[in-house]
Amino acid sequence: MEKELTIQEIAKLTGLSVHTLRYYERIGLLDHVARTNSGYRKYSDADRAWIEFLNRLRATGMTIRKMQQFADLRRKGSATIHERRVILEEHQAEVRMRLLELQSNLESIEHKIVHYKELExxxxxxK
Known part of the structure; x- marks a missing residue:
């Protein structure tokens, strides 16, 4: 049986603040979350998995606007699978480019560290 989580529980599990979760819902990144009879949000395992995926997209630098586009396509169902894949492939290429830049920068720093060790x-x- 699936456990339903409160907004505080999902915030703790995903590392997002309650404010961010509400914001994501308001701007359409999250579908409207189910509610209890008293109006409290109750997050499902599927909600949690989607939030964790959104976290990965953000962590890799995807813009909120692009995430919204992806979420809108997802909401439209399987007819948009190709478009969603293309968005992810474009983002993947951007992430790979940033990784190459980071690797180059890291190598430069490593060379400078070796230089300073030699100077020391x-x-x-x-003496």
Whole structure:
């Protein structure tokens, strides 16, 4: 049986704030979340999985606007599978480019560290 989670529980599990969860719902990243009879949100396992995917998209630099586009297509169902795949492939290419840039920057930093170690060794040798 699926456990329904409160907004506080889903916030803790996903690392998003309650405010962010409400914002995501308001701007259409989250479908309208089911509610209890007293009006409290109750998140399903499917909601949690979707929020975790959104977190991954954000963590990899996808814009909110692009995430909204993806969410809108998802809501339209299987007829949009191709369009969603294309969005993800474009994002994948952007992430790969950023990774290459980061790798190049890291290598530059590593070379500079080696240079400073050599300078320190030279400094110690002259004392």
């Amino acid at each position: 060794e030279d400094e110690l040798a002259t």
